[in-house]
Amino acid sequence: MRNRLSLVAVVAAIILIICCACGNTSSPAEAGSEIAIEDFTGRSLGFDHVPERIVALGNGEADIIYALGGNLVGRPTSELPQSLETLSEVKQIGTAHEVDLEKITLLHPDVVLGNSPMNTKDIPTIESIGSKMLLTSANSVHEITQQIELFGKLLQQEDRASELVDQINGQLAEYKAAVAANSPKVLLVYGAPGTFMAALPSSLGGNILELAGGVNIAADYPRLQSYPQYAQLSNERIVQANPQYIFIMTHGNAEQVKESFLKEMADNAAWNHVDAVKQGHVEILPNDLFGTNPGTRVMEALTLMRNQLSAS
Structure with a gap:
């Protein structure tokens, strides 16, 4: 009798294990299936x-990962926008321009989110420490929505990513339907004290400017080889185009940059004949929205630009 009861218990246990296995509702990644993605360079990456443990080399990437509920262990060495203040205790690991490999190594990240093409050279180094590098770019609103979708797939948060993208596309559709009849001419400048460049339509700032209804006077300027989304400033062409607005974007100290730019204009009397100067329409744009990729906040940047262009 005792042997018979033991056999019954064993059979019951086996049945219970089989039932639990059949009822397993884990996500594909949890069940051992690989998460296969392709970054903006066409590189295929797989995650089991x-x-x-995610390291982001830019605030925009950090913003998107945060919005999708991902776990950031490393963030850029830069001032955080108010929307990301909760990440203030996250380890700072340099930037896409200057990667601090020693700090990143100590964090043992599963993946490092970098910029294409800027961080292409860093791929072998990141892989040498047992991590993977995923490269994207944010030179337009559309590319930011692609970033959101890609990171959503990486984190298995496709539904949340779709919600964020739908919000952006919905606002874009409303803006396109209400484009102003008279588009003001604008010079969009990016730089630091002593070094200034004109932003082309192929840059994020240039794309936002056009979507906001502005005319980029530097649209046909020859691009710089080292910074293909920007062009060298031409005083003669700027004066001839006579922009109604001049907007300045920067990573650095806003007031110092504006003061430096105004000094450069003061050294050339021809600038005094430009409408933007005469009307006092020379403004610094918020660096958390225009000096870097704003991530999910990109529509805040577009709204601000529209409001600036409608100012009298």
Whole structure:
């Protein structure tokens, strides 16, 4: 009798295990299936689980990962926008321009989110420490929505990513339907004290400007080889185009940059004949929205630009 009861218990245990296995509702990544993605350079990357330790080299990437509920263990060495203040204790690891490999190594990240083409050279180094580098870019609103979708797939948060993208596309559709009849001419400048460049339509700032209804007077300027989204300033062409607005974008100290730019204009009397100067329409744009990729906040940047262009 005792042997018979033992046999019954064993059979019951086996049945219970089989039932539990059949009822397993884990996500594909949790069940051992690989998460296969392709970054903006066409490189294929595979992950056997949802990355739990993520390093972002840019605030825009950090913003998107945060919005999708991902776990950031490393963030850029830069001032955080108010929307990301909760990440203030996250380790700072340099920037896309200057990667601090030693700090990144100590964090043991599953993946490092970098910029294409800027961080292409860093791929072998990141892979040498056992991590993977995922490269994207944000030279337009559309590319930011592509970033959101890609990171959503990486984190298995496709539904949340779709919600964020739908919000952006919905606002874009409303803006396109209400384009102003008279588009003001604008010079969009990016730089630091002593070094200034004109932003082309192929840059994020240039794309936002056009979507906001402005005319970029530097649209046909020859691009710089080292910074293909920007062009060298031409005093003669700027004066001839006579922009109604001049907007300045920067990573650095806003007031110092504006003061430096105004000094350069003062050294050339021809600038005094430009409408933007005569009307006092020379403004610094917020660096958290225009000096870097604003991530999910890109429509805030577009709204601000529209409001600036409608100012009297």
